Amino acid sequence: MNSKIESRERTTMLYGLLPLLILSDSLAIGIVLSVSFLFCYIVTTVFLLFKKDNKLQLRFSLILFFIISICLSLILSITRIINPFLFELVFLKVCVIPLVPVLFKIQFTQNAKDHEWGLRELLYGLLFSFTILFTGFLREFLVSFSFSAIFQSADKAFPLFPMFNQPAGAFLLIGLALGLGRYIKQKKGKSSE
Amino acid sequence: MNDIGYSFYLIFTSNIMFSWGLLNQSSTVKKQKPNDFFLMAFLALAYSIGFNLFFSAVLVPMRLLSLSPVLCALLISFGFLLSSVVHKFQSKGKPFGSAIDAPWLKNSLLFIVIALVSSNSGSSITGVILISASALFGYFCSSIFLEAIISRIELEPISPFFKGAPIRLISAALIALAFSGIDLSFFIQLFN
Numbered sequence: 001m002n003s004k005i006e007s008r009e010r011t012t013m014l015y016g017l018l019p020l021l022i023l024s025d026s027l028a029i030g031i032v033l034s035v036s037f038l039f040c041y042i043v044t045t046v047f048l049l050f051k052k053d054n055k056l057q058l059r060f061s062l063i064l065f066f067i068i069s070i071c072l073s074l075i076l077s078i079t080r081i082i083n084p085f086l087f088e089l090v091f092l093k094v095c096v097i098p099l100v101p102v103l104f105k106i107q108f109t110q111n112a113k114d115h116e117w118g119l120r121e122l123l124y125g126l127l128f129s130f131t132i133l134f135t136g137f138l139r140e141f142l143v144s145f146s147f148s149a150i151f152q153s154a155d156k157a158f159p160l161f162p163m164f165n166q167p168a169g170a171f172l173l174i175g176l177a178l179g180l181g182r183y184i185k186q187k188k189g190k191s192s193e
Numbered sequence: 194m195n196d197i198g199y200s201f202y203l204i205f206t207s208n209i210m211f212s213w214g215l216l217n218q219s220s221t222v223k224k225q226k227p228n229d230f231f232l233m234a235f236l237a238l239a240y241s242i243g244f245n246l247f248f249s250a251v252l253v254p255m256r257l258l259s260l261s262p263v264l265c266a267l268l269i270s271f272g273f274l275l276s277s278v279v280h281k282f283q284s285k286g287k288p289f290g291s292a293i294d295a296p297w298l299k300n301s302l303l304f305i306v307i308a309l310v311s312s313n314s315g316s317s318i319t320g321v322i323l324i325s326a327s328a329l330f331g332y333f334c335s336s337i338f339l340e341a342i343i344s345r346i347e348l349e350p351i352s353p354f355f356k357g358a359p360i361r362l363i364s365a366a367l368i369a370l371a372f373s374g375i376d377l378s379f380f381i382q383l384f385n
Contacts, residue, residue: 018207098265171369175362
C-alpha cells in the first residue's frame with residue numbers, strides 16, 4: 001500500500017517537472033537543465049537530511065533557495081566557459097529551476113530523513129533529470145531527425161515534425177508517453193496474472 | 194521562440210499543473226478569484242519592469258549574467274516575505290510563513306518568476322509590458338478556456354489509458370498549438 005502511495009506521489013512530482021520539460025527543446029539545453037536540476041535536487045536532499053523536524057520553515061526555505069541559486073550561478077559560469085553560445089540560450093531558462101514544484105514538494109515530505117531516504121531521493125533525482133534530458137533529446141530528434149550535444153546545427157538534418165520544437169509538442173509528447181506508460185503497465189499486469 | 198511566447202506557455206503550464214490538479218492529484222477544477230488575477234497582473238508587471246531595469250543597468254554592463262539566478266532569488270525572496278506579511282495580517286493567529294502553503298502564492302510565485310525570466314536584457318519597457326500581457330493571457334487561457342474544455346472532455350468516451358492527466362495534456366497541446374501564432378511577429382503584424 002505504501003509503495004502504491006509513493007509511486008503516485010512520484011508520478012505527481014513528474015508533473016511538477018512540466019515547466020522544465022517545456023523549456024528542454026534540444027539535447028544541449030536538456031543536458032544543462034538536467035545537470036542543473038540534479039545538482040539542485042541533491043543540494044535540497046542533503047539540506048533536508050540535516051533538518052531535524054518535518055515542519056516547513058520560511059527561513060529554511062529561503063536559505064535553501066539562495067544556496068540553490070548560487071549553485072546555479074556556478075553551473076552557468078562553467079557553461080559559459082565551455083560553450084558561450086549555449087550559455088546565451090540557457091541562462092534565463094535556468095532561473096526557473098529553483099521554483100520547479102518538485103523541489104518544493106520534497107520539502108513537504110513526512111518520511112523519516114535518514115541515509116536510506118537520501119539515497120532513494122538521489123535515485124529519484126537521477127530519474128527526474130534523465131526525464132529532462134531524454135525529453136530534450138526526443139524533441140530535437142523528432143524535429144530534425146538528428147541531434148547534437150554541442151548545439152551546432154547538423155548538416156544532414158531535415159524537418160520531420162517541427163511541431164515538437166514548440167511547447168505544444170512537449171505537451172503532446174508527455175500526454176502520449178503517459179498514455180503509453182499506462183498501456184504497457186496494464187499489459188504487463190495481465191501477462192503476470 | 195521569443196520571450197513573449199515563452200512567458201505565455203510557461204504561465205499556461207504552471208497554471209495547468211495547479212488548476213487541473215495535476216500536482217495535487219485532485220480532479221476538481223479550482224476557480225480563480227478575480228482579485229488574485231489582478232494582484233498577479235500587478236505583481237508580474239512590477240517585477241518584470243524591476244528585473245528588467247536591474248538587469249540592463251547592473252548585470253549586463255558588469256558582465257554578471259551568470260548571477261541572474263541570484264537576482265531572481267533576491268526578488269522572489271522579497272515577494273515571499275511581502276506575501277507572508279500580507280497573509281499574516283489577513284489571517285490573524287496563523288504563524289509567520291504559513292503563506293507558502295497557500296495555493297495562490299504557489300501560482301503567483303511561478304507567475305512572477307516566469308515574468309522575470311521572460312524579461313530579456315534587450316527588451317524595452319513596451320516589450321516588458323507585452324511579455325507581461327502575454328503571460329496574463331496564458332493565465333486567462335488556462336483558467337477559463339481550459340476549464341470549459343475539461344468539463345466537456347468528462348462527457349466523452351475516452352480510452353481508459355488516456356483518461357485524466359494524459360487527455361488533459363493532449364488537449365492543452367492542441368490549445369497551445371492554436372495559440373502558437375501569438376508571438377512578437379503577431380503583434381508586429383497586428384499594429385502594422
